[in-house]
Amino acid sequence: MATTDITKLTKVIFRYGEYYNCLPFRWGRNLGKIILIEARRLNILTFLVLFHFIVSIGRIISVRVHSPNIVGQLEAAIGALVYSTVLLIRFDIPVDHVQARLIDLTISSSYGPIKKTKLQLGMKFLFYAGGLSGAIISTLLAITTIFLPCQPILLSSLLCSDGVAFLWVECRTFIKEFNAGFARIVGYRKFQVFEKLLNSCIRSMIFLVTALIIPAFQILIFFAAIKLHHSGDPNSFEVFVFGWCYVVCLVFTVIVFTSTAQINNLSKTWILRCKWGNVKKLERMVYKSLKPLRLEFGNNFVEAVTPLVNQNGNENENRNGNRNGNRNGNRNGNRNGNRNENRNGNRNENENDNGNENGNGNEKHNQKSNPFSDWLS
Structure with missing residues (x-):
């Protein structure tokens, strides 16, 4: 040009x-x-x-x-x-x-x-x-x-009415806005309908795969990063890539499980506050019949302690993996060392025995070959 x-x-x-x-x-x-x-x-x-x-x-x-x-x-x-x-x-x-x-x-x-x-x-x-x-x-x-x-x-x-983010935001808004009588119960029933619909969409595949595969991948990537870092010739770039992938998986897991646990926690708090804040027996019975909102994966669901249990399990798996790897390495090293020592010791004993037998055989041969050895001595 x-x-x-x-x-x-x-x-x-x-x-x-x-x-x-x-x-x-x-x-x-x-x-x-x-x-x-x-x-x-x-x-x-x-x-x-x-x-x-x-x-x-x-x-x-x-x-x-x-x-x-x-x-x-x-x-x-x-x-x-x-x-x-x-x-x-x-x-x-x-x-x-x-x-x-x-x-x-x-x-x-x-x-x-x-x-x-x-x-x-x-x-x-x-x-x-x-x-x-x-x-x-x-x-x-x-x-x-x-x-x-x-x-x-x-x-x-992201602000539209579908997905986990909407359920979390609307649950908080619902707690602030509904303040009178059974209107709150009707609103909560709508949330339960939305919860059933959302669970039917994500329980069997989307959330189940996220809850099982991502933590497992997080454990694997952390174990690989530790082993690569402690190897004889570590590659800094690969260690950084594995560490970055672990951080991304950690943030993703914490966000997903924390947001879903907050839904369950907020609904429990609202039910308890409404149940004990009403004097009428009928309203207390209705609130007592309500179940907290919960997002399910497979046959399980997420509650307040699920994120902590999940990360604690990942940490224990990583610790056990490193401990077993070190223990197996030390055990194999000691086993190989003992084998070598026993093998060398047996070889030396056999050589000494063969030497003694050869010496005795030579002395007897000399005595037989010289009949005057006794007389000369």
């Missing part, structure tokens, strides 16, 4: 970057080259990158929380993938100045008159099509967020 075309497109890109404060560089109009932005704007850019990271985490969570059908899950996954990819591209902390110097070198280089080719036209088309698509997609997302906020591709779908 000709230098003038590159310069024009570069100026447009950095003008947009300076306006939206999304690039660490800007075009210096007086100097005619790319320069670093001010420290204040650089701090704002760092804050926006961290905010982008939080939004990407929310996008990843939305894939798990929502979408009862495969199409909704696919939409949420596409949104999470796009946000995560853009975050990885933007995550340039500290700022790399070589990129700006490379663009300056490309602009300032002169190769004489260059004929325009189809490749240059294609690059121009991609640039302008990307800018137009960005504006259209941003407008459509804003309109969809206002009129259809529960679409899985949107981050606002």
Whole structure:
């Protein structure tokens, strides 16, 4: 592409970057080259990158929380993938100045008159099509967020009425809002209906696999990281990868089990408070018949102590695995050492016995071969 075309497109890109404060560089109009932005704007850019990271985490969570059908899950996954990819591209902390110097070198280089080719036209088309698509997609997302906020591709779908997050938030709101008579009981019955529906969706497969496979994978990855760290030639990068995977599994397990345990704990607290806060016998009997909300996996359910029991079990398994590994190693080492010592000792005894027998045999042979040995002695 000709230098003038590159310069024009570069100026447009950095003008947009300076306006939206999304690039660490800007075009210096007086100097005619790319320069670093001010420290204040650089701090704002760092804050926006961290905010982008939080939004990407929310996008990843939305894939798990929502979408009862495969199409909704696919939409949420596409949104999470796009946000995560853009975050990885933007995550340039500290700022790399070589990129700006490379663009300056490309602009300032002169190769004489260059004929325009189809490749240059294609690059121009991609640039302008990307800018137009960005504006259209941003407008459509804003309109969809206002009129259809529960679409899985949107981050606002986390606030819609499906999933564990909604049950937890609405349970707390229900405790604060319902304050009169049997209206609270009717509202609680609605929560029980929603609980049955949610359990029918996640009990047999989704929550069951999460409750069984993720803690097991957490134990395995922690054991592998410890063994790799204490190996003869540890690889720091592999140890870091295994440790990071363990931290991610730990955070995921704690969040899932803690949120579901809070649902059970909040419902128990509300039933006890309402049961003993009413004087009428009929209302107390009705509250006594209510069961706490609980999310089930298989034939079990999550209560207040389940997260602690889960993490305690993982810790015990890791400790037992390390202890058994060390014990087996010491036992095998001692066993091999004793075998070698016994084998060497027996070999030395056999050599001594053979030597003594050979000596006695030689003496007897000498006496028989010399009949005058007794007379001479």
